[in-house]
Amino acid sequence: MDLSLILAMALMNKIKNLANNLKARYIIFSNGAFIYDNFKDEILNIEYIDHNEAKKVLRPS
Known part of the structure; x- marks a missing residue:
């Protein structure tokens, strides 16, 4: 069986x-x-992620 790493952050x-x-x-x-x-x-x-969807989430307050 191959080992897989599953991670939340992309520090490649x-x-x-x-x-x-x-x-x-x-x-x-x-x-x-x-x-x-x-x-x-x-x-x-x-x-x-669709650019317009990302803008909704990342828009500064």
Whole structure:
């Protein structure tokens, strides 16, 4: 069974180092919106938030 790292924050360089040390195959961020195959060094899935939806959430008060 391959080890997967599932994380909330995207600190890719540090996480890749951790995944390499643990020999983890997959790195998963944001509930699966970003899935990375650490062995093949490729992105398997990436989803983006619609720009208008992001503006609603990130708009300064």
